[in-house]
Amino acid sequence: xxxxxxxxxxxxxxxxxxxxxxxxxxxxxxxxxxxxxxxxxxxxxxxxxxxxxxxxxxxxxxxxxxxxxxxxxxxxxxxxxxxxxxxxxxxxxxxxxxxxxxxxxxxxxxxxxxxxxxxxxxxxxxxxxxxxxxxxxxxxxxxxxxxxxxxxxxxxxxxxxxxxxxxxxxxxxxxxxxxxxxxxxxxxxxxxxxxxxxxxxxxxxxxxxxxxxxxxxxxxxxxxxxxxxxxxxxxxxxxxxxxxxxxxxxxxxxxxxxxxxxxxxxxxxxxxxxxxxxxxxxxxxxxxxxxxxxxxxxxxxxxxxxxxxxxxxxxxxxxxxxxxxxxxxxxxxxxxxxxxxxxxxxxxxxxxxxxxxxxxxxxxxxxxxxx
Amino acid sequence: xxxxxxxxxxxxxxxxxxxxxxxxxxxxxxxxxxxxxxxxxxxxxxxxxxxxxxxxxxxxxxxxxxxxxxxxxxxxxxxxxxxxxxxxxxxxxxxxxxxxxxxxxxxxxxxxxxxxxxxxxxxxxxxxxxxxxxxxxxxxxxxxxxxxxxxxxxxxxxxxxxxxxxxxxxxxxxxxxxxxxxxxxxxxxxxxxxxxxxxxxxxxxxxxxxxxxxxxxxxxxxxxxxxxxxxxxxxxxxxxxxxxxxxxxxxxxxxxxxxxxxxxxxxxxxxxxxxxxxxxxxxxxxxxxxxxxxxxxxxxxxxxxxxxxxxxxxxxxxxxxxxxxxxxxxxxxxxxxxxxxxxxxxxxxxxxxxxxxxxxxxxxxxxxxxxxxxxxxxxxxxxxxx
Numbered sequence: 001x002x003x004x005x006x007x008x009x010x011x012x013x014x015x016x017x018x019x020x021x022x023x024x025x026x027x028x029x030x031x032x033x034x035x036x037x038x039x040x041x042x043x044x045x046x047x048x049x050x051x052x053x054x055x056x057x058x059x060x061x062x063x064x065x066x067x068x069x070x071x072x073x074x075x076x077x078x079x080x081x082x083x084x085x086x087x088x089x090x091x092x093x094x095x096x097x098x099x100x101x102x103x104x105x106x107x108x109x110x111x112x113x114x115x116x117x118x119x120x121x122x123x124x125x126x127x128x129x130x131x132x133x134x135x136x137x138x139x140x141x142x143x144x145x146x147x148x149x150x151x152x153x154x155x156x157x158x159x160x161x162x163x164x165x166x167x168x169x170x171x172x173x174x175x176x177x178x179x180x181x182x183x184x185x186x187x188x189x190x191x192x193x194x195x196x197x198x199x200x201x202x203x204x205x206x207x208x209x210x211x212x213x214x215x216x217x218x219x220x221x222x223x224x225x226x227x228x229x230x231x232x233x234x235x236x237x238x239x240x241x242x243x244x245x246x247x248x249x250x251x252x253x254x255x256x257x258x259x260x261x262x263x264x265x266x267x268x269x270x271x272x273x274x275x276x277x278x279x280x281x282x283x284x285x286x287x288x289x290x291x292x293x294x295x296x297x298x299x300x301x302x303x304x305x306x307x308x309x310x311x312x313x314x315x316x317x318x319x320x321x322x323x324x325x326x327x328x329x330x331x332x333x334x335x336x337x338x339x340x341x342x343x344x345x346x347x348x349x350x351x352x353x354x355x356x357x358x359x360x361x362x363x364x365x366x367x368x369x370x371x
Numbered sequence: 372x373x374x375x376x377x378x379x380x381x382x383x384x385x386x387x388x389x390x391x392x393x394x395x396x397x398x399x400x401x402x403x404x405x406x407x408x409x410x411x412x413x414x415x416x417x418x419x420x421x422x423x424x425x426x427x428x429x430x431x432x433x434x435x436x437x438x439x440x441x442x443x444x445x446x447x448x449x450x451x452x453x454x455x456x457x458x459x460x461x462x463x464x465x466x467x468x469x470x471x472x473x474x475x476x477x478x479x480x481x482x483x484x485x486x487x488x489x490x491x492x493x494x495x496x497x498x499x500x501x502x503x504x505x506x507x508x509x510x511x512x513x514x515x516x517x518x519x520x521x522x523x524x525x526x527x528x529x530x531x532x533x534x535x536x537x538x539x540x541x542x543x544x545x546x547x548x549x550x551x552x553x554x555x556x557x558x559x560x561x562x563x564x565x566x567x568x569x570x571x572x573x574x575x576x577x578x579x580x581x582x583x584x585x586x587x588x589x590x591x592x593x594x595x596x597x598x599x600x601x602x603x604x605x606x607x608x609x610x611x612x613x614x615x616x617x618x619x620x621x622x623x624x625x626x627x628x629x630x631x632x633x634x635x636x637x638x639x640x641x642x643x644x645x646x647x648x649x650x651x652x653x654x655x656x657x658x659x660x661x662x663x664x665x666x667x668x669x670x671x672x673x674x675x676x677x678x679x680x681x682x683x684x685x686x687x688x689x690x691x692x693x694x695x696x697x698x699x700x701x702x703x704x705x706x707x708x709x710x711x712x713x714x715x716x717x718x719x720x721x722x723x724x725x726x727x728x729x730x731x732x733x734x735x736x737x738x739x740x741x742x743x744x745x746x747x748x749x750x751x752x753x754x755x756x757x
Contacts, residue, residue: 023668024670041701044692093726114541116542119547123550127718128551135549135551139525143529146536160531161503167477169511169516283409284670289582293417300424315424337478343479
């Protein structure tokens with residue numbers, strides 16, 4: 001029983017080291033909640049409130065019809081009319097508008113005469129992603145008008161109706177996607193920094209030597225360093241899960257038990273990486289910056305903001321090293337899809353492997369340093 | 372020079388003394404930067420990683436999205452529409468006869484959408500009710516779901532216009548000419564690379580600076596410095612000069628790699644590049660100093676730098692996410708994020724050229740935020756000693 005008393009004392013000491021300072025307690029609770037509120041609303045790839053510029057040199061009815069249809073689309077916030085191509089260029093240059101529609105002087109006449117009427121759409125390629133989406137919206141409007149004109153010539157107006165069906169999230173509410181993502185991200189963010197600092201701080205303050213001359217065995221010290229960040233990580237995840245369900249109204253369709261079960265391995269893998277970085281670092285500064293060096297690619301290559309399948313083939317294998325990649329599948333799946341158990345297991349096994357490898361590497365480094 | 376300093380009169384001695392003190396300070400700080408491998412890691416290695424990821428990896432365009440295409444009845448008209456989907460550069464299409472073939476794939480994320488052309492799909496010109504097709508998407512990822520819905524709409528719209536023109540036996544009444552200025556090949560790296568430069572300068576300016584200064588407070592060497600004749604202003608200036616240079620060096624490295632290895636165009640002037648970057652480093656460094664003076668603790672400083680500088684530069688700057696699409700309250704928050712002013716200007720320097728009215732406005736705003744942060748930092752530093 002001695003080992004348990006020793007271990008318990010160490011865990012309490014580690015928790016106190018983080019939580020004793022009132023500002024430390026505040027920073028562990030306040031910012032994560034602020035992050036949840038700000039980022040769940042900010043991180044959207046939707047394109048709304050679009051400002052566009054219109055240069056209409058045509059006085060006929062068809063250009064008016066086109067302008068009315070654009071103005072009627074909910075995506076566009078304002079349409080500024082300009083009189084010259086110089087003014088149009090100035091607006092796009094200064095990013096006051098993302099797109100410009102240029103209707104030539106013969107637009108209506110050409111349509112009436114059955115000639116192809118020219119229409120120019122100019123987009124700001126600096127923001128190519130949003131510009132492409134805006135181009136898609138504008139083309140849709142023009143195509144519809146084009147089809148209506150052709151149909152009108154034959155006398156029978158008829159169009160293909162596309163019926164959208166959005167599974168799992170019928171109204172495509174963005175927070176239903178973002179909040180479960182943040183559940184996984186916050187555990188990475190907090191877990192990594194807290195762990196990375198644990199050994200580095202002791203080394204910098206000189207208390208590490210005291211720890212080594214204590215009766216604690218190496219593996220006991222390591223377990224003592226692993227458990228507190230896991231408790232803190234679980235605490236944050238729980239707050240986020242509660243907020244997801246009760247504040248954001250995200251449906252929880254799968255098994256909570258499954259989510260927490262796999263979260264143990266996720267947190268272990270995060271803490272493993274953190275300890276590994278900590279064991280390599282001589283100072284707190286190195287530990288924090290090392291954690292960053294891992295965290296940024298781990299986030300970007302996890303499918304958090306952009307789907308992995310859009311990445312080039314040679315890069316996709318690297319994403320297998322990011323624990324976030326697997327846990328994102330589990331969190332999103334448990335919340336919205338009632339993820340089947342075998343899919344959850346398929347994504348938990350790699351987490352267990354990462355945890356094993358990083359913890360073993362950290363223990364080895366740690367032992368080597370002690371000798 | 373040296374003799375003059377030795378025998379210097381009362382008027383000349385203070386400036387030379389001040390200059391000597393300042394040089395010594397800057398030297399000390401610079402040594403601190405060079406000796407710690409982690410500063411090099413964050414200033415030169417992380418930018419490389421970011422550039423590779425943004426240069427090659429992260430693409431926001433949903434090209435080659437996998438979808439299942441269900442043709443319930445292979446009539447010529449259904450096959451004609453199906454061919455339009457297969458020809459689209461946005462989709463990688465697998466065809467089937469029954470939607471159940473793809474349903475499991477949709478749950479597991481193997482396909483992002485199912486397009487169903489039903490048995491009773493009729494021609495656009497035919498009499499009767501309007502023909503319908505169904506697009507089923509995986510709503511658990513609303514971005515991709517939106518892409519699939521919009522692109523499917525686009526494919527159908529284009530097909531419809533062509534079809535109607537064929538039936539009317541005339542060319543499509545409107546021919547759209549679409550031009551993407553500045554970036555005709557729509558390479559997302561052209562706008563992601565300038566964004567990652569802003570991220571890198573945020574990390575050097577705010578995170579690194581706040582950590583280094585917080586450590587001095589933690590160890591009490593800051594108070595030791597206060598006890599010397601060095602004034603608070605000199606001390607702060609001496610602290611930030613090396614990081615200012617490091618930030619510009621790291622930025623220069625990024626630009627060289629972006630232009631010469633990734634082939635990102637550089638159409639603006641070097642002057643504009645450095646004027647914008649230097650102006651951005653002012654608020655970044657000011658924020659770093661303020662955070663360290665307010666926390667005096669490396670853990671707290673790192674968390675605050677992460678929350679108040681790194682994440683906003685990433686998420687609230689228009690780098691990845693459109694500011695116009697955010698709720699109004701968050702749009703207001705973005706107005707105090709310096710990166711928000713740097714990124715569009717830097718993007719212009721790369722792909723558009725010098726647009727000075729825009730640059731000068733950005734520079735003015737960034738410097739203003741910088742001055743406010745420096746005043747706050749200087750005040751909280753002075754208060755600690757008093």
